Structures are given as C-alpha cells and as structure tokens.
Amino acid sequence: MNAESWSSRIGVILAVSGSAVGLGNFLKFPGQVALYGGAAFMIAYVISFFALGLPISIIEFTVGRHGGANGYNSPSGILGFFCKSKKMAYFGVLGSLLTLMIFCYYVYIESWCLGYAYNFAVGTLKLDSVEASSAFFADFIGADSDGSAFGLGLDKVLVFLIFSFFLNFWMIYRGVSRGIEFFCKYAMPTLVLLAIVIVIRMMTVSGLSPDHPERTINQGLGFMWNPVKVVLQENVGNAQNPKWVDARRLVGESDMSEAKKIVAEAPTISGSPSMRIHSISVFRQLQNPSIWIAAAGQVFFSLTVGFGCIMTYASYLRRKDDIVLSSITSCSANEFCEVCLGGMITVPAAVALFGVSGVLGAGLSLFDLGFKVLPLFFLSMPLGEFFGFLFFFLLFLAAVTSSLSMLQPSMAFIEEATGLKRRFSTSLLCLITFFISGFVAYFSKDLKAMDTFDFWMGQVAVYIFAMVLVTAFSWYFGVERGMKLANYGSIIKLPHWFGFLARYITPTVLLLVFVVWIGQDILGVIGDGKLSPYIRDLVGGEDSPPNKVAWKSVAIMVMVGAFYSLIVLRSGRYSDLKSLKRRK
Amino acid sequence: MTLGGWITFLFSTVSFTSLFAWCLYKVLTTPRADESALHGTFDIDDDD
Numbered sequence: 001m002n003a004e005s006w007s008s009r010i011g012v013i014l015a016v017s018g019s020a021v022g023l024g025n026f027l028k029f030p031g032q033v034a035l036y037g038g039a040a041f042m043i044a045y046v047i048s049f050f051a052l053g054l055p056i057s058i059i060e061f062t063v064g065r066h067g068g069a070n071g072y073n074s075p076s077g078i079l080g081f082f083c084k085s086k087k088m089a090y091f092g093v094l095g096s097l098l099t100l101m102i103f104c105y106y107v108y109i110e111s112w113c114l115g116y117a118y119n120f121a122v123g124t125l126k127l128d129s130v131e132a133s134s135a136f137f138a139d140f141i142g143a144d145s146d147g148s149a150f151g152l153g154l155d156k157v158l159v160f161l162i163f164s165f166f167l168n169f170w171m172i173y174r175g176v177s178r179g180i181e182f183f184c185k186y187a188m189p190t191l192v193l194l195a196i197v198i199v200i201r202m203m204t205v206s207g208l209s210p211d212h213p214e215r216t217i218n219q220g221l222g223f224m225w226n227p228v229k230v231v232l233q234e235n236v237g238n239a240q241n242p243k244w245v246d247a248r249r250l251v252g253e254s255d256m257s258e259a260k261k262i263v264a265e266a267p268t269i270s271g272s273p274s275m276r277i278h279s280i281s282v283f284r285q286l287q288n289p290s291i292w293i294a295a296a297g298q299v300f301f302s303l304t305v306g307f308g309c310i311m312t313y314a315s316y317l318r319r320k321d322d323i324v325l326s327s328i329t330s331c332s333a334n335e336f337c338e339v340c341l342g343g344m345i346t347v348p349a350a351v352a353l354f355g356v357s358g359v360l361g362a363g364l365s366l367f368d369l370g371f372k373v374l375p376l377f378f379l380s381m382p383l384g385e386f387f388g389f390l391f392f393f394l395l396f397l398a399a400v401t402s403s404l405s406m407l408q409p410s411m412a413f414i415e416e417a418t419g420l421k422r423r424f425s426t427s428l429l430c431l432i433t434f435f436i437s438g439f440v441a442y443f444s445k446d447l448k449a450m451d452t453f454d455f456w457m458g459q460v461a462v463y464i465f466a467m468v469l470v471t472a473f474s475w476y477f478g479v480e481r482g483m484k485l486a487n488y489g490s491i492i493k494l495p496h497w498f499g500f501l502a503r504y505i506t507p508t509v510l511l512l513v514f515v516v517w518i519g520q521d522i523l524g525v526i527g528d529g530k531l532s533p534y535i536r537d538l539v540g541g542e543d544s545p546p547n548k549v550a551w552k553s554v555a556i557m558v559m560v561g562a563f564y565s566l567i568v569l570r571s572g573r574y575s576d577l578k579s580l581k582r583r584k
Numbered sequence: 585m586t587l588g589g590w591i592t593f594l595f596s597t598v599s600f601t602s603l604f605a606w607c608l609y610k611v612l613t614t615p616r617a618d619e620s621a622l623h624g625t626f627d628i629d630d631d632d
Binding site: 008009010013038039042218219221222224225226227228318321322325326328329332333335336339340343491492 | 600601608614
C-alpha cells in the first residue's frame with residue numbers, strides 16, 4: 001500500500017492549480033483573446049471550459065483517486081487497474097512518456113524565465129528596440145546555431161538550465177508532500193501576489209510613447225476585449241468581384257479617424273471604393289471554426305487536462321477526499337490566473353508601447369510577446385528593472401509548479417513498476433532527462449528539437465491520451481459507475497446531466513477538435529492545403545531534405561517509449577490486472 | 585475600450601473570480617476526510 005499522501009486539501013489544490021498555471025496563462029491566452037476578438041473568443045472559451053476542460057479534469061481526478069486507493073500511482077497502473085487490463089497499462093505508458101518529454105523541453109523554457117529574471121535583477125539588460133530584444137533572446141537561448149546555448153556565463157542559458165533542472169529533481173526527490181506540496185504552497189500564493197502587484201503597476205502606467213498618445217493601456221484592453229472587431233480592408237479584386245482583405249485592426253478613436261481619412265483619400269476602382277472600414281460582429285466571428293479550435297485548445301492545454309498529471313496527483317488523495325470540489329477549485333484557480341491576471345498584463349502592456357500595428361507586427365505568439373516585446377515595456381517604465389524581475393520570476397515560479405507535475409508520472413511509474421527506492425528511481429529519471437534536456441538545449445537552432453518534441457508529445461500524444469481516457473471512463477467503465485466513484489466523499493454531487501456531458505458531448509468535442517486540427521493544421525486538407533512543417537521535417541519537402549534533428553528527436557521519443565513498455569512487460573505489478581476483471 | 589469591451593472584460597473577470605472565491609470558501613470551511621481513510625479500497629462496489 002502506498003504511504004505517500006497530500007498533507008492538506010489546500011495543498012493538493014495548489015499543486016494541481018500549479019500544474020495548470022504556466023506560461024500559457026500569462027503569455028499565450030492574452031495573445032489568443034486579442035487575435036480572435038474579446039467576446040467571441042470568451043464565448044467559445046467558456047463553452048469549451050464547461051464542455052471539455054472541467055469534465056476531463058473531474059474524470060482524471062476520479063480515475064486517479066480510484067487507482068491510488070488501490071495502490072497504483074502511475075498512469076500505467078491507474079489506467080490498467082481502472083480498465084482491469086494490462087493493455088491499458090501499456091497504453092498508460094503514453095501518459096508517463098508524454099509528460100516526461102514535455103518536462104525535457106519545458107525546463108529549458110523555465111530556465112529562460114529565470115535567466116531573464118536574473119538579468120533584470122542585476123541590470124544587465126540594455127535593450128532599446130524589438131530588433132535588439134530579438135537578438136538578445138536568440139543569443140541567450142542559442143537559437144542562432146546548434147550548441148551555442150552551451151556557453152558558460154550568466155548571459156547564456158546553460159547555468160540557469162542546470163539550476164532549474166536540479167531544483168525540480170530536488171523537489172521530486174523530497175516526495176509528494178515534502179517536495180511538490182511544500183513548493184506549491186509557497187510558490188502559488190507568491191505567484192498570485194506578484195501578478196496582482198504587476199497588474200496594479202500596469203494599470204497606472206501612462207505616457208510610454210509620447211509621440212503616440214493614442215497608445216495606452218486602455219487601447220490595449222480594447223484590442224483584447226472589444227467584442228466587435230473593426231478592420232480597415234482593402235479591395236484586391238475588382239469592382240464587379242470585390243475581394244476584401246484585412247489591412248489593419250482599428251482600436252480607439254484615433255485609429256478610427258485616421259482610417260476614415262485613408263478611406264476618403266483612397267483611389268477608386270471603376271467608381272467603387274478600394275478601401276473600407278468593416279465591422280465584424282460577434283456572431284460572425286463565431287462562425288469561424290478556427291476560433292473554436294483555438295479556444296478549445298487553450299482551455300485543454302491550459303488546464304493540463306488529459307496529460308496524466310492530474311490522475312497521478314489525485315492518486316495521492318485520501319479515498320474520502322472531495323474530488324469534485326477539488327477539481328472545480330483547481331480549474332477555477334487556473335481560470336482566475338489566466339483571465340483575471342494574465343489577461344491584463346501582456347497584451348495591454350505591449351500595445352501601450354508599440355500600438356496595435358506594432359504588436360501585430362512583432363507577433364502575438366507566446367515567445368514573441370513574452371521574451372521580445374515585454375522586456376522592452378518594462379525597461380521603458382520607471383522602476384522597470386524591478387518590475388521586469390518580478391514578472392519573469394513569476395513566470396519562473398509558474399513554470400516550476402508545472403514542470404514538477406510533468407516529472408511525477410514518470411517518477412511514480414518507475415517506483416511502482418520496478419520497486420526501486422526513491423534515491424535510485426530519482427537518479428535513473430535524472431539521468432534520462434538530463435540527456436534529453438541536454439539534447440533539446442544543444443539542438444537549439446530555430447528551436448527545432450524543442451518544437452518537434454512539443455508537436456508530437458505536447459499536442460498529438462496529449463489529444464490521443466485524453467480521448468482514450470474519456471472513452472475508457474464513459475464507455476468502458478460506464479458513466480453511472482464513474483459518477484458514483486466521483487461522488488464518493490464529495491459535498492457537491494455531480495448532477496445527472498454530467499453523465500450525458502461525459503458520455504456524448506466531451507468525447508465528441510474532443511474528437512471534433514482533433515479531427516479539424518489534423519485536417520487544417522497537419523494535413524492541410526481544410527484551409528491552405530499546406531502540409532504541417534512538422535510532417536515536412538520528417539518526410540522532406542520539394543526543396544528540402546528531411547530534417548536530421550527532427551528525426552533524432554522522434555527516435556528519442558520512440559526509445560524512451562520502448563524502454564517504458566519493456567518495464568511494463570517485465571514488471572510483476574501489472575501481471576494480475578486481467579484476473580481482476582469481473583466475471584460476467 | 586468600447587462599452588461592449590468593458591462589459592465583456594468585467595463579465596469574464598468577475599465570473600471567474602467569483603467562482604474561484606466560492607470554491608476557496610467551500611474548501612476552507614469544509615472539514616477534510618478523517619485520517620483513518622487514507623487509502624484502501626472503496627466502501628462502494630466500484631466493480632459492478
């Protein structure tokens with residue numbers, strides 16, 4: 001019987017919330033809201049939260065506590081026991097594998113945050129343009145050439161990578177209660193406090209761009225949250241068959257009056273205007289399937305549901321712990337950090353400095369916003385180095401609480417399957433991840449290794465794992481029995497309609513998002529018809545051979561997966577799972 | 585930011601903050617399961 005357990009209920013909630021709250025909350029979410037429009041994105045986001053995120057979280061909690069109550073803590077043991085099948089124990093390997101692979105590149109990103117926090121703290125960051133900021137970023141992480149991240153010195157990422165790596169392993173070695181729970185109990189409240197301080201500072205910033213008085217925090221908030229998207233469009237067709245393409249987003253009075261002037265002065269095409277101001281309603285925006293995929297993806301990845309982390313954490317719960325309330329609390333904590341804190345920092349700050357066009361030009365991606373644009377914002381404001389340090393330290397804490405949750409499934413798996421003592425299992429895991437993280441950091445040119453791991457493990461494998469988990473719960477184990485398990489010890493009982501949601505809606509939405517994502521972004525069957533660059537890296541393109549780093553990355557994933565599968569094959573822990581199957 | 589923007593922004597933030605605050609209140613005011621029930625099989629028949 002397993003001796004490890006969470007020491008308090010708030011501890012497990014902070015740990016699960018910590019697992020969910022990461023860089024995506026503070027960097028990716030604001031960019032997504034701004035890109036897809038405030039109200040439309042939020043409608044799709046809230047629907048996805050209730051149809052996808054929350055149900056999968058409750059399912060993971062239920063399955064995990066059930067496995068833990070019967071002595072299993074790893075995804076292999078939990079799923080194998082839940083379905084009374086050794087085949088599912090093999091499938092559970094995917095949960096341990098994907099989280100381990102994500103850890104191996106996540107710790108690299110984590111070290112960027114720590115490195116930026118350090119450089120802000122000691123005042124060595126002297127950046128005055130996006131170009132300078134981009135150059136520093138590329139040099140710091142080694143994006144220019146393979147191996148260039150491995151320089152010694154505090155202007156390179158290696159030192160911070162080693163520190164972050166061993167901090168994670170120290171916490172994992174200390175165990176669930178004395179390590180993970182201990183760290184999250186301090187890190188999460190600190191993180192929220194830092195975020196509140198930064199939000200207050202942000203809201204009081206003014207006059208960052210004296211030459212452009214229209215660039216304000218208010219314009220940034222409008223860029224994110226205004227429900228009706230207003231765009232300046234150009235006709236690239238002709239008078240009979242006009243083809244309007246977006247020229248720029250318009251936010252605020254100043255943008256509008258400037259755009260009206262442009263439209264008035266624009267030449268005509270056979271008497272028809274060549275430019276126009278066009279408003280896109282919320283309803284119209286919601287007809288775009290991309291917004292639904294983006295919202296569902298954001299909820300799914302932000303909550304870290306369907307990864308195998310929550311089920312591992314839940315396996316250390318007591319058997320009468322309230323999992324419904326714990327699940328809703330940790331999900332709502334993540335949403336609070338994402339919508340109420342993350343949503344108010346990044347994009348408004350970037351717009352206040354560069355304006356809407358500048359931000360769109362610099363890019364709304366996670367790394368562009370976080371590591372190229374935001375440092376400039378902090379450096380341009382009074383006490384900016386202090387607030388820059390606070391912000392990147394906040395990101396570092398958020399990243400560590402997430403990466404700890406990525407290590408624990410593998411840790412639990414090795415301990416459970418091999419029976420090794422904590423010291424040896426930690427050493428084995430440390431050895432494996434040290435080489436893979438080193439591989440990711442060494443092959444840093446264009447972040448190719450990291451991107452390949454992220455695509456195959458952080459996206460494809462996660463979708464597959466989540467779909468099988470939900471199907472196993474709803475269709476194999478049975479929704480009625482599953483709800484009975486979830487309600488055991490809960491003060492909030494799951495309503496009857498949850499069964500319908502978990503049985504039909506959640507798997508359908510998950511499948512739909514996966515299929516559209518494959519069709520649109522991977523195979524290019526829908527949309528622009530282009531094959532995903534990650535597939536092209538493996539099969540080669542018309543003018544480029546297959547990428548060797550991508551192939552090496554895939555080979556590493558296969559090798560670790562095979563090693564884990566071999567452990568399941570040789571382990572006696574999963575041999576009798578089939579015999580537990582009830583007799584019909 | 586337009587009036588619609590403010591409504592979207594306030595509705596989103598207030599809703600999620602309220603949900604989080606309510607959950608925290610429930611967690612902090614509800615006693616935890618007794619110590620004797622650390623692990624072990626469930627009292628309910630989970631396999632039928």
